[in-house]
Amino acid sequence: MIIQPKIRGFICTTAHPVGCAKAVEEQINFIKKQGHFEGPKNVLVIGASTGYGLASRIAATYGAGAKTIGVFYEKEAENNRTGSAGWYNTAAFERLAHRDHFYAKSINGDAFSHDIKRRTIDLIKKDLGKIDLIVYSLASPRRVHPDTGTVYSSVLKPINQSFTSKTVDPLRKEVKEISLESATSDEINNTIAVMGGEDWQMWIDLLATENLLADGVTTLAYDYIGPELTHPIYKNGTIGKAKEDLHKTAHKLNEQLQKYHGQALLSVNKALVTQASAAIPVVPLYISLLYKIMKAKGTHEGCIEQISRLFKNKLYSANTSERDAEGRIRMDDFEMQVDVQQKIRELWPRVTSENLDELTDIKGYLVEFHRLFGFEFADVNYDADVSPDVSIPSLES
DSSP, rough: OOOOOOTTTEESSSHHHHHHHHHHHHHHHHHHHHHHOOOOOOOEEEOOSSSHHHHHHHHHHHHOOOOEEEEEOOOOBTBBBBOOOOHHHHHHHHHHHHHTTOOEEEEEEOTTSHHHHHHHHHHHHTTOSEEEEEOOOOOOEEEETTTTTOOOOOOOOOOOSOEEEEEETTTTTTEEEEOOOOOOOOHHHHHHHSSSSSSHHHHHHHHHTTOEEEEEEEEEEEEOOOOGGGGGTTTTTTHHHHHHHHHHHHHEEEHHHHTTTTTTEEEEEEOOOTTTTGTTTTHHHHHHHHHHHHHTTTOOOOHHHHHHIIIIIIIIIIITOOTTTTTETTTTTTTHHHHHHHHHHGGGGOOOOOOOTSSSHHHHHHHHHHHHOOOOOTTTTTSSSOOOOOOOEEEOO
16 A cells, blocks of 8 residues: 555554654664663663663663563554554564564553563563563553553643643644643643553563563653643643652662662753654744754754663763752753753744744754654655565564
């Protein structure tokens, strides 16, 4: 079939297997150019198929020679539907990793469930033994609690007040006003249940119970804070409450892992175009401004550049004492530079639909959005007939 992007809201409902493979190959080549670092050897990535999770798996494999198990929930092609981008990403990663003689296996299913946790434990026992790095990078809007069966759905809302601000519809290149009502207490609690730290804790508890944590083990989750501009909808909103819970979990896990001489860390990463960030009002316009400024300064980084710098310079280096007051690694350091944020504050009130191309990098935003799904790669023929049926070599079913 000939696969073209079909976009509904902030999601592309198609993905291109050749383009996704190209994206993975580019990330692998970047890590190869950075050279080897002494890092983890047996890695579990929970949420491994896109964004920071995928970049973590690639960096650990091609930077440190690690064996990796990736857990995710993606869809293969069926009838006239393409597979999801994460499915094609993982298929490409495994194919290339196996070609280059690296261990890489994957488990597809609901990472919140007891069944997927148990299958992962069994695979670790069979193939790896003890794990020395657990990356927790889930970005799901929904969670079925494994004990109660209760279904929780997250929301993107402010707390204790309504919120009105600018945002952009990137596809229409339309700057418009958006208003959001305050979240209810149930919505806050549901968002915490989905995006907070309970499931991360469950994974680490199970690995500990099964004696699968190596001495010196590290577990890492990804976080975002952002500027005051986005705080009403992010840091001080429902997502922010979930992140507070994630912070509490990190502190608890850090104490728990002391007996292994290990640690639990949060990495506060830079704002990027991801499937998750595209859904958050205000953020796409902020990112479009941010990209313009950081590209001009030469400090812009994508997922793979962020994770490479995190692993090589922050996590597995002599410079491990570089943390903020909360003990977090700040990979948003370039984003939050005073001059960058000052420029955004100056431009924000001036941006309109008419000057969007001039003042922002909306074109770059759109390219990055399409690339998430395997589109906008210069050397991929999107008029060619390709098969959407792609298998993941070592998928544990």
